[in-house]
Amino acid sequence: MQYPQRLEKLFSLLQKLPGVGRRSSQRYAFDMLLHWPERTLQELAAALNDIKKVLLCADCGCLADESHCLFCQDPMRRRDALCVVGSPREVYTLESTREFGGLYHVLPTLLSPLDGRGEEKLNLPKLIARIQKEQVTELILALDSSLEGDATCLFIKEKLQHLPVKISRLAFGIPVGSALEFVDGGTLARALSARGSF
Amino acid sequence: MQYPQRLEKLFSLLQKLPGVGRRSSQRYAFDMLLHWPERTLQELAAALNDIKKVLLCADCGCLADESHCLFCQDPMRRRDALCVVGSPREVYTLESTREFGGLYHVLPTLLSPLDGRGEEKLNLPKLIARIQKEQVTELILALDSSLEGDATCLFIKEKLQHLPVKISRLAFGIPVGSALEFVDGGTLARALSARGSF
Incomplete structure (x- = not known):
């Protein structure tokens, strides 16, 4: 059974988000369809149309509201x-x-x-x-x-x-707060060879 | 350090989606900002503005493209x-x-x-x-x-x-394909009392 066309369109666009598959896209779309007020949907649409106005700093490439x-x-x-x-x-x-x-x-x-x-x-x-x-x-x-x-x-x-x-x-080594048991061999080797006094 | 205002706005709107917290909202927003072509963003914005045009059937309440x-x-x-x-x-x-x-x-x-x-x-x-x-x-x-x-x-x-x-x-019972080990007691009790010949 086909979903309404407008919904299918929304599914396929949401699936372009990282880590979002068909199921998540349906979850999001149905939530927006059934539970979001129309005004919030319009706000999100406006935010999307607006987002490319965020600039990249001409000098360093960081995000910027103005040219720098x-x-x-x-x-x-x-x-x-x-x-x-x-x-x-x-x-x-x-x-x-x-x-x-x-x-x-x-x-x-x-x-x-x-x-x-x-x-x-x-x-x-x-x-x-x-x-x-x-x-x-x-x-x-x-x-x-x-x-x-x-x-x-x-x-x-x-x-x-x-x-x-x-x-x-940046230095390589074991992540702070981690148990050695869960640290992979490559990381451990780097941590060993870069060991230091403390 | 503050994110640009337009980005913060998008974060907060995306967090209204089910199961999306601050981290996921940032992941989505940055992906859209840095990797989506402007045209796709506009398409998604248009799809959002359109979605409330999906109707509910006047008789049964199912989704509908027309009145029924x-x-x-x-x-x-x-x-x-x-x-x-x-x-x-x-x-x-x-x-x-x-x-x-x-x-x-x-x-x-x-x-x-x-x-x-x-x-x-x-x-x-x-x-x-x-x-x-x-x-x-x-x-x-x-x-x-x-x-x-x-x-x-x-x-x-x-x-x-x-x-x-x-x-x-709908009948209660163990889900098809499941190992009993992972079935909770309440479900097992219902499955037992509703046992049937096979």
């Missing part, structure tokens, strides 16, 4: 330390630690040549120009621990080796 | 058997079994006096009028096995006892 983000505009932040991330979203996770007071640089993508994302997509000249302009002395690579993340880190390190900037990457 | 649903319009279906459900969504689950060839009746709600949903909300006069008009001989109650579902079944049975209609409820 709040980080780049903040006179209290160190300008000689730059943290390189793979998505504007990760900036907020890093900020929540309150451990970093420098600026950010969002890469347009990570390296993944097989998916057609080669080195030209990284736009390293822009990063290099920023390092030189702001006289950055420390570059922290906060990228995924994945094939793409590892490749991107190595590539950046190689390309920037002629610059007078210290390049580091 | 496909079930009520179908001349091949038995009109003397009526299946009572608690939401238009459940009709589709029942249809997928291909075991029922009659018509449906969607209750506006289940009984739940403490939440202000008393007997007048059930709109039983409409159900009674349908039973009399279509000369229904069998009424199948396909309601949740919950406090509200049980109360509603008992209430309907009592209110309709003067009508010449056979009233039944």
Whole structure:
């Protein structure tokens, strides 16, 4: 038995969300159809039409309401330390630690040549120009621990080796609060070799 | 650090979906912001604005593209058997079994006096009028096995006892394909007392 056409349309659009399959899309759609007031639906529709007005900072690529983000505009932040991330979203996770007071640089993508994302997509000249302009002395690579993340880190390190900037990457080790029993062998090996006095 | 206002707005609206908390709402919103083409966003917005145009059948309360649903319009279906459900969504689950060839009746709600949903909300006069008009001989109650579902079944049975209609409820028992180990005691007790030859 067919669902009404309008509902099928909504199912298929909701299934474009990450991790949402047919069942979840139906759950969401029926909830909206049967329980949401019309006004809330209109508000969500308006929010969706509005969302692309969120801008990316012209300097660093972070989310911004205006042409430059709040980080780049903040006179209290160190300008000689730059943290390189793979998505504007990760900036907020890093900020929540309150451990970093420098600026950010969002890469347009990570390296993944097989998916057609080669080195030209990284736009390293822009990063290099920023390092030189702001006289950055420390570059922290906060990228995924994945094939793409590892490749991107190595590539950046190689390309920037002629610059007078210290390049580091986030430490590997066991997650805080975890039981050793649940830590995988690769992580444990890295944690062992990087062991430290405490 | 604050997210841009437009994004916060989208987070809070998405959190109205069932089972979606702050983290999922952020996951959805960032995916839409960073990866969805503008056209798809507009399509979803339009689908949301459109969804309330899905109608409820004037006779049975099922979803309908026109004033009457496909079930009520179908001349091949038995009109003397009526299946009572608690939401238009459940009709589709029942249809997928291909075991029922009659018509449906969607209750506006289940009984739940403490939440202000008393007997007048059930709109039983409409159900009674349908039973009399279509000369229904069998009424199948396909309601949740919950406090509200049980109360509603008992209430309907009592209110309709003067009508010449056979009233039944979905059987209780162990789910097909389940290991006894994982079946709760209440279910097992019902399955035992309703045991049958096979």
